[in-house]
Amino acid sequence: MDALKRYFRSPAAVVGLVLLLIVVAMAVSAGWIYPREPLALAGRPLIWPFSNPRFLLGTDNSGRDIAAQIFYGARISLLIGGVATAIAIAIGVLIGAFAGFYGGWVDNVLMRITEAFQTLPNFVLLLVLVAVFGSTLTTVTIAVGVVSWPAPARLTRAEFLSLRNREFVQAGRTLGMRDIQLILGEILPNALPPVIVYASVVMAVAILLESALAFLRLSDPNVASWGNLIGLGRDVLRVQWYVSAIPGIAILLTVLAVSLVGQGLNDALNPRLKAR
Amino acid sequence: MSELSGAILTLEGLSVRLPPGADRPHALSGVSLSIAANEILCVVGESGSGKSMMASTIMQLLPNGVNIDGGRVMFEGRDLAKASATEMRHVRGAGIAMIFQEPMTALNPLRTIGDQIGEMFSIHTDLSRAAIRAKVLALLEDVRIPDPKAAARAFPHELSGGQRQRAMIAMALALDPKVLIADEPTTALDVTTQAQILALIRDLQQRKKTAVLFITHDFGVVAEIADRVAVMQHGSIVEQGIAASVLNAPQHPYTRQLIAAVPPLTSPPPRSLSDDIILSIDDVSKTYRTGGFLGRGARVTRAVKNVSLKLPRGATLGIVGESGSGKSTLARCLVRLIDPDAGAIVLEGKDWAKMAREDVRRETRHIQMVFQDPFGSLNPRRKAAELVAQGPIVHGTPRAKALADAKELFALVGLDPSASDRFPHEFSGGQRQRIGLARALALRPEVLVADEAVSALDVSVQAQVLQLLAGLRQRLGLSIVFITHDLRVAAQICDLVAVMKDGEVVEQGLAGDVFGRPQHPYTRALLDSIPGGAFARQHEAPSLAR
Numbered sequence: 001m002d003a004l005k006r007y008f009r010s011p012a013a014v015v016g017l018v019l020l021l022i023v024v025a026m027a028v029s030a031g032w033i034y035p036r037e038p039l040a041l042a043g044r045p046l047i048w049p050f051s052n053p054r055f056l057l058g059t060d061n062s063g064r065d066i067a068a069q070i071f072y073g074a075r076i077s078l079l080i081g082g083v084a085t086a087i088a089i090a091i092g093v094l095i096g097a098f099a100g101f102y103g104g105w106v107d108n109v110l111m112r113i114t115e116a117f118q119t120l121p122n123f124v125l126l127l128v129l130v131a132v133f134g135s136t137l138t139t140v141t142i143a144v145g146v147v148s149w150p151a152p153a154r155l156t157r158a159e160f161l162s163l164r165n166r167e168f169v170q171a172g173r174t175l176g177m178r179d180i181q182l183i184l185g186e187i188l189p190n191a192l193p194p195v196i197v198y199a200s201v202v203m204a205v206a207i208l209l210e211s212a213l214a215f216l217r218l219s220d221p222n223v224a225s226w227g228n229l230i231g232l233g234r235d236v237l238r239v240q241w242y243v244s245a246i247p248g249i250a251i252l253l254t255v256l257a258v259s260l261v262g263q264g265l266n267d268a269l270n271p272r273l274k275a276r
Numbered sequence: 277m278s279e280l281s282g283a284i285l286t287l288e289g290l291s292v293r294l295p296p297g298a299d300r301p302h303a304l305s306g307v308s309l310s311i312a313a314n315e316i317l318c319v320v321g322e323s324g325s326g327k328s329m330m331a332s333t334i335m336q337l338l339p340n341g342v343n344i345d346g347g348r349v350m351f352e353g354r355d356l357a358k359a360s361a362t363e364m365r366h367v368r369g370a371g372i373a374m375i376f377q378e379p380m381t382a383l384n385p386l387r388t389i390g391d392q393i394g395e396m397f398s399i400h401t402d403l404s405r406a407a408i409r410a411k412v413l414a415l416l417e418d419v420r421i422p423d424p425k426a427a428a429r430a431f432p433h434e435l436s437g438g439q440r441q442r443a444m445i446a447m448a449l450a451l452d453p454k455v456l457i458a459d460e461p462t463t464a465l466d467v468t469t470q471a472q473i474l475a476l477i478r479d480l481q482q483r484k485k486t487a488v489l490f491i492t493h494d495f496g497v498v499a500e501i502a503d504r505v506a507v508m509q510h511g512s513i514v515e516q517g518i519a520a521s522v523l524n525a526p527q528h529p530y531t532r533q534l535i536a537a538v539p540p541l542t543s544p545p546p547r548s549l550s551d552d553i554i555l556s557i558d559d560v561s562k563t564y565r566t567g568g569f570l571g572r573g574a575r576v577t578r579a580v581k582n583v584s585l586k587l588p589r590g591a592t593l594g595i596v597g598e599s600g601s602g603k604s605t606l607a608r609c610l611v612r613l614i615d616p617d618a619g620a621i622v623l624e625g626k627d628w629a630k631m632a633r634e635d636v637r638r639e640t641r642h643i644q645m646v647f648q649d650p651f652g653s654l655n656p657r658r659k660a661a662e663l664v665a666q667g668p669i670v671h672g673t674p675r676a677k678a679l680a681d682a683k684e685l686f687a688l689v690g691l692d693p694s695a696s697d698r699f700p701h702e703f704s705g706g707q708r709q710r711i712g713l714a715r716a717l718a719l720r721p722e723v724l725v726a727d728e729a730v731s732a733l734d735v736s737v738q739a740q741v742l743q744l745l746a747g748l749r750q751r752l753g754l755s756i757v758f759i760t761h762d763l764r765v766a767a768q769i770c771d772l773v774a775v776m777k778d779g780e781v782v783e784q785g786l787a788g789d790v791f792g793r794p795q796h797p798y799t800r801a802l803l804d805s806i807p808g809g810a811f812a813r814q815h816e817a818p819s820l821a822r
Binding site: 171176 | 611613636637638640641644645647648649652653654655656657666667670671712715716719
């Protein structure tokens, strides 16, 4: 409850939350406001925004409604952001928890694997995965998740390292708890707040990764995503720049919203750090 | 209070306001006192009494959101409460210097001791570098650091705790300040080191005619060093006067209560001990090896060396020693948080030292541990009742029953059962330690290992928890292994005492014999180092429920 109160005390965090709720509202309402298939041809190509009341944000180079694609694109961005983050955090927490709790050779092996992933640039690894497994929505989402786990893993490991020797963990051990009870019941709840905060960073990066992939036309072309729209707009960038700019702004605001919420959560969950 | 002639630093009706939401509106309310040159004024009080806040107020180092809202701090004709930041920079270090409780955190770990002391001169004077170096060496000699030249080149982690505190004192006294504020400077030190540091402060103070404001929670230290005493409670001074009269004829009930809670050195009459040995420790050793490759260049620390002890059923065995003596390692071997290298630990006919992990987990209800840190030993995200019920739940008691039993245990350790659905941070230190005790007792152990279980508590709370332990020992037939660095505490509760030094037991026997007629020179040194020893001996043993 205190954390909630602290969260709403920060104007930036509230702005972020409002922006994020708007994006969620767009995703939810897309089906009612634009009942037609967003990728269907709707009118003349390349209508400028605000020039035709039927197409408030204009049409793209093949005559599809940009506003409809933005609304449906919100679904894709949130879906990829959410699911990929869940995958990355789940893998990261699991590996980090074991490495931090057991230390020794377990830690060595797991951290060498993590480093192997970290030395490769995320995006290159993502390109490889997509090239190998194809670019459907499912594979792209999983691939984004799989390339994002090393940082949460390191963070979780650091938390576990400092918590595992605390007296309350030793007390749990003297009470006869199993390792898994110590990890899940005693240490993890105390290690989670920074990881939750970091999840917002992972989510923002996941949304950007998908957009970058789509910009290179390597994302799923059969869904209306912001990145796909930017990729399409590339061909007409010099004259009809709005085709790329409008989804670009949508991505910018969404990533900003997620980051502000993350920062707000950080301040709310770690009040002592904020006070400095 | 009456204005003392020659007062150097005077606080007049000083009040400091805490931010809203703190446990009381004022950290200090109407504090008046004065210190003259060449005297030691001890400010004594329990944690939260505002004594450290007073030091920060004088130095104008108050945390954000905490502000002076009345009164004056007069130093050399100026009111420091109204001084600008620039003026205060000239006062700090040069006019008023300060030493802290934990020298390790007060020193910069990346710079040498000599550099850090020399900094005092380069900030406040325009001496040449050679002159500064000479001054630093002279100061280090003054504080009697062994091999001052080497100490000046050393980094903080290369010195022992006592040497670091000496270096801090050298730094504080570098510019011959008029006033030295010492905030619990010996609390983190071992008893023998503490005695040396107290003697050093006393000696330097007399040579340099410094006024010392000495903040402490320990009446033993007061008896050792103070000229005058001020007793603080809830941010006000309840009594002040000449040390001897406050100690021997306290006027205020709170002072009387504090002095009564000071553990006396005399142990109570011995109880008859059972012949039935419940826990026997035979030749237990533990060696730590760090670093090195294939055994080369490894650092080997023999933390526990061939220790053999016996605990009769229903008795309390005290293990006393200074930090690094191996007493905590031994305690952790007993509950198998650490695996001993050699030896046997026989409890109820089973050898704990050689038991497999899984068996230890199952048998752990026979021997339980109470930890030192009332803050760190409770999981902050679990409610008190859950914490206490955890053990029985792990061993198969249904959750609802375990939680109901937890409430009974709350009553047993003197806590309000209705408070059991609160989180640990809503309890005070003493109450938290009771929760830790209830958690250990929930498994109905025969043996309780208490590792410095009362060391982090204020004296009055310490006395209550000791009383509780003694009562529980009687009622539940507990046998206790009581680990402590504080001989006064050990004298009160232990039937048997073993003194440890560098991993070995140097002396053991009945508490009365060990404390009354110590045989080993180290035991004698320990006993002699107890601050205010004479004062502690005068004191009658309080009535621990026996």
